[in-house]
Amino acid sequence: MSIIPGSRHGAVIAAGVTVLFWASAFVSIRSAGSAYSPGALALGRLATAAVLLGVFALIRRVGWPARAAWPGILISGLLWFGGYMVFLNWGERLVDAGTAALIVNVGPILIALLSAALLHEAVPPALRLGIAVSFAGTVIVGLSMSGGGKSSLLGVVLCLLAAITYAIGVVAQKPALRHGSALQITFWSALVAAVALLPFAGVLAREAADAPLSATLNMIYLGVGPTAIAFTTWAYALARTTAGKLGATTYVVPALVVLMSWLFLSEVPGWFTLAGGVLCLAGVAVSRRSAKVKA
Template sequence: MTPAPPSQKLDSRSLLAILVTIVFWASAFAGIRAGLAAFEPGHLALYRFLVASVALGIYALVARIPVPPLGDLLRILGLSCLGISLYHVCLNYGEVSVPAGTASLIIASGPVITALLATRFGGERLNALGWLGTAISFSGVLLIVLGSGQGLSFARGALLILLAALATSIYFVFQKPLLRRMNPLHFTVWSLMLGTLPMLIFLHGFAAQLRAAPLGAHFAVIYLGLFPSALAYLTWTFALSRVPASVTTSFLYVSPVFAILIGWLWLREVPSAVSLLGGAVAIAGVVLLNLLGRPKN
């Protein structure tokens, strides 16, 4: 995968990469829920990204992925401490006290934050219809949460999840200059491995939890490490190297829609009519943003 300059429109390869990412990230909620039953939040994050780092490290050795220049390596480390380490640790700790539906609503603020940052620092622009599409999609996510019957619970954990949304938005926007001069696959490999390093602070007690955890919890975390982490971040970074960040992240509003579908197929959780309406509204907002939401130059 080679870097390509951002375009105003999605091509089929970028769209496919985004959809693969969103499906795996949507499926991660079940894996996190299963993992938290056996692991502390910090241990869960460490285990997940150790798995991802081992998989990507083996690939890096086989493919002979080069080490970036020191300046770029330090930039990747700084971004990864935010978008990988801080994001996942805050999200895990936040979901201990915040219902999944509320968490998804708070995380849904991420595309809004990303669009604001990309407009201010990335030279990207949305017109009035683009911001309207963003608002419509956010409203759709709100309907999904209300339709799930979980309501809105804003505890201290909610602040951690909001911090996670801010951290990942900064990560998405400020990696763009790096993706213009380096292979997005190489960036992802180094980002996930470097982002794992700060999680080593959770090593204390980790071995004991590994021994005590049931086999199902191990399978859940290994799945999280290989697919929603290693593979999904690769496909996401590939898309982000080709499409503006504000457009790419707008598809995160569709994640709760996939989560509903996965919950129905996997867990036999039948969605309510309000949740289905919310899913339709969220998709409509994304379509509006991507078809009419950017100024025509």
């Protein structure tokens, strides 16, 4: 659940773990979403994460967060942990994976803008260039993966709302991490979101009774890997670098989604898709150049 304190490359390793799990989430959401509705899937995922993180919090004797941490916990918990997951689950039912990845990856741009305006973080030229290059790669991946350009307007709006809530949640979480550990902030944020989604408990129970085992296992996996582990490693990295620089690393996600589809779903990507993935990786490498000194 944590990276070894004092490791010079700890933030980079933590960010890598996060994007790997978050990329796999797109595949699992597709599978679990066939049996679980958006709200029920989000509740099941967050309840799983909250229980797992709660056990670790008890073992590590993580107490009640400081008062100064609560605004960030509440905002990130309600908007990012809760709202983002519902919007993304719903959006992925209405648009193809390429379109969803393209729209959600507006998030890092919003993070850079919001962190500059609200957290007074610098946006160095290398970060701006890296964001531009990676976003171009994301557009290429999104266009190459889109199914003939047929997208639901509601699905596009939902994915855009997911990107907005994701960006606001990241920027809100950054100040909270000054007053608590990554595990503490992540656990309480997940718990806040799970409590907020309790109105879906009845739906979750009914759907779980009829869902195939594979869908339920995917929901549990979403709670363990992409949420409990990945959100904790993200918080660890966020506490050690700027929100804008860390947000840019998530541009690796589309490239990883392409690779995972290739390996696990036998979906061989075309050259157009591969070129976009390479651009995503190149942009992240450029954006991290200035981060090596300060991260």
